[in-house]
Amino acid sequence: MILETIIPGFSILRQIFLNWFRFDITSLVAKAIFAAIVASAGQSIVEGIKELLFKFCFSSVTVPVADRLNREVLTWMSVHVVEKGSRHFAAKSSKRHGKSYHYQPSDFDERTPSVRYLPTIGAQWFWHRGRPFLFRQYESTDKLRNAGGGFEIKISCLGRNPEPLKRFLEDCKIFDDKINEGLTMVHTKGHHYNADCWSEPILKSSRPLDTVDLDVETKQDLVNDITEYLHPSARRSYGRRGIPYRRGYLFYGPPGTGKTSMCLALAGHFKLELYTLSGYGVRDDALAKLFATLPPKCIVLLEDIDSAGVTREHMIDEDGEKTKNQTRNGPPEQPPGHPNAQGITLSGLLNAIDGTTSQEGRVLIMTSNTPETLEPALVRPGRIDKQVFFGPISKQSAENLFVRIFSNTGDTDTGECSPIWLADGGLDRQELKDLATLFAEKIPVGTVTPAEVQGFLINNRKPRDSVAKVESWVQSTIEARRKRALEIMEAKKSERVNGSAPPVGPDLRSLSSQFAFPSPMYLLEQT
Ligand SMILES: Nc1ncnc2c1ncn2[C@@H]1O[C@H](COP(=O)(O)OP(=O)(O)OP(=O)(O)O)[C@@H](O)[C@H]1O
Structure with missing residues (x-):
């Protein structure tokens, strides 16, 4: 039964x-x-x-997936345990995937193999400071925090005293800092299970601050400002005065003047991770989540904020009618179904920047080519505390750039200049300096950008030849730009005649007045 x-x-x-x-x-x-x-x-x-x-009998610590410590533990395990003779491990091609914990400085040397070995899922015993530890890696149940992928880590050690665990984590951190010296971690927008999240970091060689040319006082002022903001006591003193602990900067100027380079250099200088957004194919809720998941100290770079397609949703017109999605700046409205069709709105962006869920402690930098087209609300004090102008190359910057590119130091392990720059047979320091001064004098103020000069020097490679050719190159660059501007102007004119021109176009007059560059819109206004 x-x-x-x-x-x-x-x-x-x-x-x-x-x-x-x-x-x-x-x-x-x-x-x-x-x-x-x-x-x-x-x-x-x-x-x-x-x-x-x-x-x-054991003490344990869990390291969540999204935490920086997770990568630091993996790096330590990879070098101290897996590469020293584990029989079961995971292998990944570091260069192809660009994940930070696979990278080591030797990865930049093309001769070394680009495969990194990592602990695999499951348990693994190892020794640290004379004690046995157990490393375990498993899939996280918290899908939201695990949006970027990866596994949760649990470390256990024999004994009821958790101090060895804390020391181990501290050692992982110190080791990671050591092998990442001279590198800056850059995160971009990634995807996981159809959700937007910050990508695994890509490691970039830190750019020294003195390789980004900017007016000396402006640069010093900017560095001092960020130094004060990041001072350990600053968070508390902001809090005591009831001021949100945030700092925002707007870097503006024409393309190729060093705005992005300065952000990378600042991140390296202050040893902060850089979180960068450009392209803006995100919706308000995703943007809010990205801002909410920033670490407490980092630099957030919103590149080309004027092209973010920020819309003012449901504006009320004079007759009380709702006019949908009026665009003040950025590209024209996208048709329904386009990936950007439901992009960020102005209120969504403002909310992400300083809403209640937005992290405090970050340095926010927005860059723009056309600052005068930005919504005043976006750049008001409190959101943007300092505006820094990046302009065409100055004489001093041209000289610095010339010396930097042709100087004869440290390209190779023996301290020699790489052969590609030696086409002139090498120059001594004084000769190089004199040539640089001559070169800079031949560039009229306000005519070309640092990026253009850099491109010219790299293509030319020969210092003496560059000096000889620079004048005609500047003339042809100005001429090409003028031609392009006239073409755009003609296109705009015909758009107006056909009635297809946007109601409000970017007003570039203020920038044009600072440059010898003829701006297309400026020329259009003149006709
Ligand atoms: N002020 C500068 N000092 C040193 N290098 C510069 C400077 N400006 C531009 N460059 C060089 O030009 C290239 C482009 O610079 P960068 O991307 O920083 O310009 P940008 O102002 O951010 O341009 P965009 O507005 O198009 O994003 C880089 O390789 C950089 O090294």
Whole structure:
């Protein structure tokens, strides 16, 4: 009867065995079931005792997926345990995936293999400072925090004192800082399970601040300002005065004048991770989540904020009618279904920047080519505390750039200049300086950007030749720009005639007045 309940159809089976083999299977099946019950209960009891013993004799720490410490532990494990002789491990191609914990400075040397070895899922014992530790990696159940992928880590050590665990984590951090010296971590927008999240960091060589040319006082002022803001006591003093602990900067100027380079250099100088957004194919809720998941100290770069397509949703016109998605700046409205069709709105952006869920402690930098087209609300004090202008190359910057590009130091391990720059047979320091002064004098103020000069020097490679050709190059660059501006102007004019021009166009007059560059819109206004 009981067996019939456990195994439906048992009585029929029993009858078949009785008729065919004259054998009653009841006692055999009952014994088998009893043995299975005892075995499974025994396993649970053993597991329970093991768990209890583990809890009693070991200390443990869990490192969440999205935390920087997670990568630091993996890096330590990779170098100290896996690469020293693990038999079971995961291998990843560091260069292809660009994940930070696979990178090491040697990765930049093309001769070294680009494969990194990492601990695999599961448990692994290792020794640290004379103690046994257990490393375990498993899939996180918190799907929201695990949006960027990866595994949760649990480290345990023998003994009820958690101090060795803390020391281990501290050592992982110190080790990671050491191998990442001279590198800056840059995060961009990534995707995981269809959700927007910050990508795993890509490591970039830190750019020294003195390789970004900017007016000396402006640069010093900017660096001082950020230094004061990042001072350990600053957070508390902001709090005591009831001021949100945030600082925002607007870097503006024409393309190729060093805005992005300065952000990278600042991140390296202050040893902060850089979180950068450009392209803006995100919705308000995703942007808010990205800002909410920033670490407490970092630099956030919103590149080309004027092209973010920020819309003012449901503006009320004079007749009380709702006019949908009026665009003040950025590209024209996208048709429904376009990936940007439901991009960020102005209120969404403002909310992400300083809403209640937005992280405090970050340095926010927005860059723009056309600052006068930005919404006043976006750049008001409190959101943008300082505006820094990046302009065309100055004489001093041109000189610096020339010396930097042709100087004869440190390209190779032997301290020599790389052969690609030696086409002139090498120059001594004074000769180089004199040539640089000559070169800079031949560039009229306000005509070309640092990026253009850099491109010219790199293409030319020969210092003397560059000096000889620079004047004609500047003229042809100005001429090409003027031609392009006239073409755009003609196109705009015909758009106006056909009635397809946007109602409000970017007003570049203020920038044009600071440059010899003729801005297309400026020329258009003049006609
Ligand atoms: N002020 C500068 N000092 C040193 N290098 C510069 C400077 N400006 C531009 N460059 C060089 O020009 C290239 C482009 O610079 P960068 O991307 O920083 O310009 P940008 O102002 O951010 O341009 P965009 O507005 O198009 O984003 C880089 O390789 C950088 O090294």
